[in-house]
Amino acid sequence: MNIVFVFDGLQVGGIERVGIDYIKLLIDRGHKVSVVNVTPALKDLYHQLPKTCEIHEISLTRSMVPYRYAKGIEKGIKGAIAYAGISTALTILNALKRTIIEPKLKSLANTDVVIAFSGHFNDLMFVASGYLPGKKIAWLHGSEFEYKVISDGYFALYRKIKNLVCLSELCDITCKKFNDENGIRKELIYNPILIKDKEIDEEKVANLKSKYGRFALMAGRLAPDKDQKTAILAIKHLNEQTDRTIHLLLAGDGVNRKELEEFTKNQNASEYIHFLGNCLDMQNYYSAAYAYVHSSPMEGLPTVLLEAMAYGVPIAATDSIPGVREILGNNVFGLISPVGDQRTLGDNIGKIYDDSLLREMLKERGYERIKDFAPNKAVNKLEHLINEI
Template identity: 25%
Template sequence: MTSRDIFFVSNSVDELGGVTSWSHQMARLFTEHGHRVHVVGITEPDVPQDLGGDLPYPTTTLYDAKPQKLRPVNGVRGRLDPVAAWHRRARAAGMRDQAAKLSAMFRAARPGAVVIVTQVWAMEWVVLADTAGASVIGMSHESYEYTRRTSRYPRVLRYYPEADRMLVLTREDADLWIRHGLDNTGWMPNPLPFMPGEPSPRTEKTVASMGRLTDQKGIDMLLDAWAETAPRHPGWTLRIYGAGEDEEALRRQCTDLGLDGSVAWMGRTNDVPGALRRSSLFVQSSRGEGFPLALMEAMATAVPCVAFDCAPGVRDIIRDGEDGLLAPPGNTSELARRLGQLMADQPLRDRMGEAARVNVQRYVPAEIVRRWEELFAFLER
């Protein structure tokens, strides 16, 4: 195996969210395999996450202060506005200055270096940098359909065709991007974040949800589903782990639905395995996903999952009817029915939980690292 210089370039080094968790998991794995890793963020995050102690690789944040956001340009008057034009020039000059820092890092790398751009926004700086002699991999950590509904879609079409490889999380999503003109697209699943020695006994009447309290995660829909399920299954509690900008509105919704007695707001947790071991079911109600780490973590802890079938990555991870249950996206009544099915049937929970713990091991880190090594070697040819 060739030892390489590998750069991860993200929006932020320590932004709260799954991409950051994935980046640092892969950075550790590559470091353990003898590579020289550097994690780079464009700017400081609004909400940081605790990365836990000293990291075995360096990190760099390019901007000392956040780059100024540009207002949308509307019509001829907007294009001719001298103040707006000055802001555009100043921001472009600032981007070139920060890209020069990236160029210096990349030029100092050994032959065969790899630049892994984990998020679309970060790619706007990488395309300005000198990447000669390095392989550039541009990643998307969400499904094609979810990206299609966001401002990231035109930026992917603009910035990713020149990358040596665009990498998404499932074969199904790769096929969709290829169909829409990005024939440099491949796919790579996320690795299993952990494999706890002690699985959940699935004896507590507890359903867990984990994720940021934002619109994407669909906690509002989960509360609607729980309002149907909870009265039929007295004694069960929904524990919601996470924080975010929608928390206040979600708590009001919970109260309005009369759910305060059966919903516990747990905040962020630094003990994900412990929280999952105290759960008998896991639920994910997202409007959009990529290849959700939370599902993999729950399954590794032998907790069966119920989720909206909102992305190819979700149905790749959960084998519906074997190790978990899927509901049509956004259908809260069906999500409630599937939750109730498992809440009412202990033998079914146990059977699916044990199957989940076995099946999810197809994503063990050693297998995913092997696939990355094959990709690096292929791109170097």
């Protein structure tokens, strides 16, 4: 089967790493898999793609997608008129752009399945517009309801694609009427977690433990939607309650790095908050970490929590909807605090350090929970969906 994954860039991120894992699994199953990158400037993870995976770069920015501006309708008649004008203009521009793009895709003429894997406006638009033949799938990195809250523009694209994969079904009953009326099929498929297959550098693990002691870890883009400030303040609160110093390692990079470094300095926390930049060997950091901290206000299905579980790292997380409770349950597989509540998050991190019985219980429960995200389960469900479409 010829399968094409469409990405809105292949920068260092959870969505992109999951996509690459699926690509490797499907190639191992005998499928031919290609990639279309609609944001060619972002290509940091190209080297992690299998050598047999062809890469096609097609520039299609989110700003060129008419549906991205659908939220303007909520502003009343003026917003509706503005949206109509923008939509008409962009539809014409996209028709012209199509004459440039299509000749570049001739080698993908035998595509059986095309997947908008990033789930952003531009990769969804690419798939919905029929640039490639075959069955169409939209990947939702969270629940369907979650995207409804963001913009009805997503649903205009789902109506064209018809087949959805979601990572959670929180509140999705509110979308049932839309799905029924538009003949939309939806499948819940958890992300496969392959990080345990990666080789561990025992010397680096030992060095990390020696340098930072029993440190806490948080991985992700340094961006406003990840809210690392709450994690920083939680560690500061925890350290101020006792005479110990717990270090927090922030793995990742992004637009907020300078602001976060300045914030850390102003909080007099630079001694124990460390900015690592992008790390392509996260298995070593999970192996060395004593606790995992998560402080995002909203997440679909945060892969980092699953990866931490796979390495037996107990988790203290804010209640990012819908993903955190989808993974951790109601404080069953990790400790959950309200979004933005640095004190409770800090107290929960402290429990992981101070209560050895709780720590071991969370580790063992995590090992059991991660079995639900076994690679074979995920790829079997995806293949079943493809065959049933």
